[in-house]
Amino acid sequence: MQYSTHYRLPADMATAVYDVALSEGIDPGLAFRLVKVESGFNPRATSHVGAVGLTQVLPSTARLYEPGLTTQQLYDRDTNLRIGFRYLRDLLDRYPANMSLALLAYNRGPAKVEQLLGAGRDPANGYEAEVMRGFRHH
Numbered sequence: 001m002q003y004s005t006h007y008r009l010p011a012d013m014a015t016a017v018y019d020v021a022l023s024e025g026i027d028p029g030l031a032f033r034l035v036k037v038e039s040g041f042n043p044r045a046t047s048h049v050g051a052v053g054l055t056q057v058l059p060s061t062a063r064l065y066e067p068g069l070t071t072q073q074l075y076d077r078d079t080n081l082r083i084g085f086r087y088l089r090d091l092l093d094r095y096p097a098n099m100s101l102a103l104l105a106y107n108r109g110p111a112k113v114e115q116l117l118g119a120g121r122d123p124a125n126g127y128e129a130e131v132m133r134g135f136r137h138h
Helices: 002-006 011-023 028-039 059-065 077-094 099-108 110-118 127-132
Strands: none
Touching: 002 011, 002 028, 011 028, 011 077, 028 077, 028 099, 028 127, 059 077, 077 099, 099 110, 099 127
16 A cells, blocks of 8 residues: 555554545545644654644544543544544635635634634634645545
8 A cells, every 4th residue: 555655554553544534425535634743643642732643633522423432542543543544624614615614623623713714813823734745636
């Protein structure tokens, strides 16, 4: 698999990212870039604000998709990928003509992006450019 080689990943990790991305309606190329930027493919990653796992999902966001989900369960590779990619899919649907805004909403939260846009400010913080670097939309 090209992604396993390109990102120097074990085949099982590459297969999981690829398969879950497809099942959630996410372009695999975008999925791999997002996971690389969010966690560097570290399933135990935890941010200073409490986002966890491969896709760095906040437990509060994850519970919107699966009420009762524990933070510990979010460290499970497939659970984290499924919820993170489902959240991204929802944001891509919310901003259908603007992948950059969808990515910024993933990173900053949709409320913050809407607040900045409403104030006439640019919500860009470099995150979307980092995820898009090297991504070719198919």
